[in-house]
Amino acid sequence: MSETTPETPAQPEHLPALAVLGLTSPESGDWARLRGLQYSSVSDKAPVRIGGQLIGALLVIGAGFPAVGIIAAVVWMTLLCAALWHANRRINQLRDTDSRRPSVDEVRSHRVSVCILGAVWSIAPLAVGWFGTPDQLLMIWAVFAAMIAGSALYLAALPYSTAAFAAITGAATALAALISGQFILAAAVIMLVALVVSGSIAVARTFLLAKIAEAGVHEQSEVVSLLLREFEENHADWLWEIDTNRRVRKASPRFSYALGKPPEEIDGLPFLQLIAGDAWESGQFALSLHDLAERLKRRENFSNLIVKVTIDGENRWWELSGTPILDDNGAYMGFRGVGSDVTEARESNEKIAYLARYDTLTGLPNRLMLNEALRDAIKFAEQWRTRCAFLMLDLDRFKAVNDSLGHLVGDRLLAEVSGRLKELMDENAMCGRLGGDEFAIVIRDASEKGTVERLARRIIGRLSQPYDIDNHTLYVGASVGSAIGPRDGATVEEVMRNADLALYRAKDEGGGEHFAYEPSFHAHAEERRKLEFSLRRAIEREELTLNFQPVVDATSEELVSFEALVRWNSVDHGFVSPVKFIPVAEDTRLIVPIGTWVMEQACREATNWPEHIRVAVNVSGEQLVDPDFTNTVVRALSGSGLAASRLEIEVTESVFLRDADVARAALEQVMAIGCTIALDDFGTGYSSLGYLRKLSFSTIKVDRSFVQGAAQNSAESLAIIRAVVAMASSLEMATTAEGVESAEEVALIRSLGCTKIQGYYFGRPMPIADVRALFRRAEAASQ
Structure with a gap:
């Protein structure tokens, strides 16, 4: 002004x-x-x-x-x-x-x-x-x-x-x-x-x-005039205005350009008719247009509303914000707002969203998309006073198939399972993969009695039928746990947690069963609570130890680094697998002090190694969003005297799902110190392309499922590894193949161009004493 x-x-x-x-x-x-x-x-x-x-x-x-x-x-x-x-x-x-x-x-x-x-x-x-x-x-x-x-x-x-x-x-x-x-x-x-x-x-x-x-x-008139001039002069978004009959008035040049018509042809025409295209005659409006019409009808403010419009027969996406116009007496005079064409960004986001929301192995929606679907179902149920349902299912005996026949067969089995699940779905149900051999189903409307039970029985029956894969006849079953929303939980987290408790009960009963959630199942979670209690005292009791798995150069097979892996031998529970206690630590944020301890111990131990050997430490999303994370790394390096260039931070793609900006900022600060960043489990859960563009990773670790698939001549696995290697090479990043277990796999990985190899063939995770002995033998051999 x-x-x-x-x-x-x-x-x-x-x-x-x-x-x-x-x-x-x-x-x-x-x-x-x-x-x-x-x-x-x-x-x-x-x-x-x-x-x-x-x-x-x-x-x-x-x-x-x-x-x-x-x-x-x-x-x-x-x-x-x-x-x-x-x-x-x-x-x-x-x-x-x-x-x-x-x-x-x-x-x-x-x-x-x-x-x-x-x-x-x-x-x-x-x-x-x-x-x-x-x-x-x-x-x-x-x-x-x-x-x-x-x-x-x-x-x-x-x-x-x-x-x-x-x-x-x-x-x-x-x-x-x-x-x-x-x-x-x-x-x-x-x-x-x-x-x-x-x-x-x-x-x-x-x-x-x-x-x-x-x-x-x-003053209001002055502000509106100034805003209009600013939008027009700076070629920014455009202003739109309609009267009480939702007809356009005072069409600005940029708004007219967006509609593809001169201003004189637009003034006085119905706003919705101009942007609906052929749908105006057929009445088949997009949901976003219905949403816009309802908001205009209710005369309520709205902001950043994405609306699908049709301009000259072409579908476009607009982002609209608007507010009602009232006179001095509070009488409704129409609507005024701003808009912009976000078609290109929308299409790009849709591609990224698809890659981020679908599992690469099965083509099913992943955990992120299931969360969104369940959130929408709960909202729908609350709004219309109906019921929704969430089913979690876990394959029985899948681990035996994986261990005996390899990951390639296991992956093909998972693909067969996903295909059978799709056959059982309808418009009211959506299935997805949570990870590993865990799947989930969201039923939008489960008001009819017996809906969940019938579907659960059909799933168990269908998935229990034999599978023919690579001349092997395989038998696996399925255990199902279910929870009803909003009866069994008003939030996504509560419903999923209770369905998980029901699944635990089904597994405890031997598998092949369906259990619906009951409040008494929380007693079953008592064991987990005790595990958490013991985990809280694990550091002070000195129950945690570190194992180190070697990583070698793919060409010379010389040792280049170790990955630090935490192990827990509890006084109360005995040896506890990381698969069991790491999720507990993540859920309770105990991963932050445990991660700090691992960082300090790994850096301290690495100072005893030759100077060219580096150490890799896994970092979770909870650690990255902790405000003191960067200081933790600095303290670990300064306290041990280890050079920052010898420390590599390993993260998975999932760390970016909670708070991508905070996680990226934390990693950038660590890289500024001199540490390197490795992206672990690449391509197994979420789209990584956006992260590769935003962060300079030093290493991309190819998941062992692709390695095992390539060893079995899987065209998909071979293509994925070649693509990762080519992309990493163009971005000046190294590639580490995980899960290499035989000489044939070593030769294959080397021919595919991976720069580093990690797996049982070159060494299992070993305690500190074995690592030091390894170096002593190497030193003695060199003398």
């Missing part, structure tokens, strides 16, 4: 009488600005005000001054003209206060001038009351009453002038009436003065409120 544009005065909560008179200025509200509005409205009435004063003076002289003489009349008239000139001069000084705040001295001078003028007028009734007759005093008061009434009308915005004039002249007249014994006249004078003063204050209140509203409308 320009500097000359007056600001809208802050409207106070109420307008006290003394404040309206200008005698006080409460802290709440911009009273200096309100004073300016009062005074600016008076100066343009000067001719009427001065003319009325002079006519009244002549009437007073004619009525009362024959009793006091011509000389006294002339002197009084001279004093009155001087006082009137002085008061008018003070008013003229305040002529421009509609665009500025009057000073304290200006306001004080005006008050003094009004009092002087009233004092000069009061001479007349006092003189007539002393020297004249009662009839003459009555005539003078009649003139005064007319002038007071005129002042209340013409000086309504400035009640102080009317109040001061009425009070001073009224007091003088009442005193003169008392002196002459006219007690009724004195009472009438006092009553009239009181009524005029209170009425003037009430009228002034109304005037001030009207001025405030007027100034607010003016």
